[in-house]
Amino acid sequence: MERKPKVAVIxxxxxxxxxxxxxxxxxxxxxxxxxxxxxxxxxxxxxxxIYETDLDKYFNEVKDKLTFTxxxxxxxxxxxxxxxxVGTPSRPDGEVDLSYVxxxxxxxxxxxxxxxxxxxxVYRSTIPPGTxxxxxxxxxxxxxxxxxxxxxxxxxxxxxxxxxxxxxxxxNPPKTVVGTEEEEVAQLLxxxxxxxPEAKIKLPIVESEMVKYVDNVWHAIKVAFANEVGxxxxxxxxxxxxxxxxxxxxxxxxxxxxxxxxxxxxxGSCLPKDVKGFVxxxxxxxxxxxxxxxxxxxxxxxxxxxxxxxxxxxxxTEPVTIVGLAFxxxxxxxxxxxxxxxxxxxxxxxxxxxxxxxxxxREHIEGYFGKGFIxxxxxxxxxxxxxxxxxKNLVLTGSFKEIPQEPEAYEGKRVFDLNGLLYKxxxxxxxxxxxxxxx
Numbered sequence: 001m002e003r004k005p006k007v008a009v010i011x012x013x014x015x016x017x018x019x020x021x022x023x024x025x026x027x028x029x030x031x032x033x034x035x036x037x038x039x040x041x042x043x044x045x046x047x048x049x050i051y052e053t054d055l056d057k058y059f060n061e062v063k064d065k066l067t068f069t070x071x072x073x074x075x076x077x078x079x080x081x082x083x084x085x086v087g088t089p090s091r092p093d094g095e096v097d098l099s100y101v102x103x104x105x106x107x108x109x110x111x112x113x114x115x116x117x118x119x120x121x122v123y124r125s126t127i128p129p130g131t132x133x134x135x136x137x138x139x140x141x142x143x144x145x146x147x148x149x150x151x152x153x154x155x156x157x158x159x160x161x162x163x164x165x166x167x168x169x170x171x172n173p174p175k176t177v178v179g180t181e182e183e184e185v186a187q188l189l190x191x192x193x194x195x196x197p198e199a200k201i202k203l204p205i206v207e208s209e210m211v212k213y214v215d216n217v218w219h220a221i222k223v224a225f226a227n228e229v230g231x232x233x234x235x236x237x238x239x240x241x242x243x244x245x246x247x248x249x250x251x252x253x254x255x256x257x258x259x260x261x262x263x264x265x266x267x268g269s270c271l272p273k274d275v276k277g278f279v280x281x282x283x284x285x286x287x288x289x290x291x292x293x294x295x296x297x298x299x300x301x302x303x304x305x306x307x308x309x310x311x312x313x314x315x316x317t318e319p320v321t322i323v324g325l326a327f328x329x330x331x332x333x334x335x336x337x338x339x340x341x342x343x344x345x346x347x348x349x350x351x352x353x354x355x356x357x358x359x360x361x362r363e364h365i366e367g368y369f370g371k372g373f374i375x376x377x378x379x380x381x382x383x384x385x386x387x388x389x390x391x392k393n394l395v396l397t398g399s400f401k402e403i404p405q406e407p408e409a410y411e412g413k414r415v416f417d418l419n420g421l422l423y424k425x426x427x428x429x430x431x432x433x434x435x436x437x438x439x
């Protein structure tokens with residue numbers, strides 16, 4: 001019979017107590033830890049301090065595998081790894097209160113000081129990116145006198161539990177994410193979770209810390225978006241729920257990975273026009289839609305960020321080459337093209353420009369934006385990728401994708417990659433001075 005490591009679960013709130021019970025159900029001996037003596041007293045008496053669907057049933061089935069204590073130091077000494085599930089509440093100003101995280105790291109460090117052998121620390125609390133490297137690991141090292149990677153392992157392992165369905169969610173996660181730089185630690189956790197369905201994903205620590213935040217912000221945006229659509233629909237005598245039911249039928253664009261890659265601003269004949277039209281109608285009818293109202297200003301910020309990225313490193317004496325002028329690949333359509341708006345911003349900042357897009361001519365730009373929007377006396381149109389990639393400062397907007405694949409083409413260049421054309425192409429990136437838009 002396979003031996004299961006004995007674990008401590010630190011923090012007996014919703015996440016912690018559910019995790020402790022589910023780990024015990026999976027066959028682990030579990031020590032539940034909390035500084036709240038009343039809570040631990042209840043658990044020792046077989047009483048749950050919270051209600052969660054089916055938790056009492058599972059709790060009663062695994063009581064013989066559970067012990068409880070207020071002493072983190074002792075719990076660390078008698079286990080092989082710990083899962084930390086302490087609270088990270090909001091302060092009045094909205095900042096994250098990390099006092100419980102820091103206190104738990106101090107206590108774990110004190111326990112490690114007297115413990116022999118290698119130990120693994122796994123944080124599950126939702127924490128701001130960088131907290132592991134900047135607070136948790138240094139605190140454990142300071143209080144233990146030991147070093148991560150040599151004396152103890154560390155991972156961040158975000159949880160995806162919803163209150164009311166937490167037991168089900170533990171055993172049926174949408175994904176299992178382990179953030180660590182240590183292969184042995186990742187393998188230990190994947191072995192623990194091996195019976196769980198869906199993808200097992202190993203990430204660097206900072207990216208793993210971000211995952212839960214991004215998930216929850218997206219969920220909040222979805223709720224806010226659906227509500228704003230509902231208000232808009234009701235004022236027009238339409239059934240907002242029926243509209244959203246049909247919206248959710250589209251698994252190709254609406255509910256899919258499509259449009260969810262960080263990069264440059266959107267443009268074209270549809271998205272800007274329809275967002276602006278939706279907002280204008282809402283204002284006319286007095287419908288408050290603050291989320292949707294801020295979509296276009298947010299989009300504009302990405303153009304400003306691209307301009308700033310260029311300004312920070314390119315002298316005004318050097319020309320800037322914009323590669324791709326249409327709003328998307330495979331078209332000559334420049335309507336609301338963010339590349340043209342960026343060109344305008346760079347000209348106003350004092351740069352001379354080169355343009356390369358085999359499908360887009362001067363008349364396309366003037367036809368939509370009007371004469372004078374771009375000062376073409378300060379623009380040179382290039383005729384080929386070969387001519388284009390002789391230039392030093394290249395802004396790859398993503399709307400022209402047939403860029404050189406030979407590493408030598410990037411030698412000595414500054415490349416501003418706005419839509420990830422060179423993303424993870426280390427053979428090309430290492431040859432140039434590379435700037436990624438969102439990575």
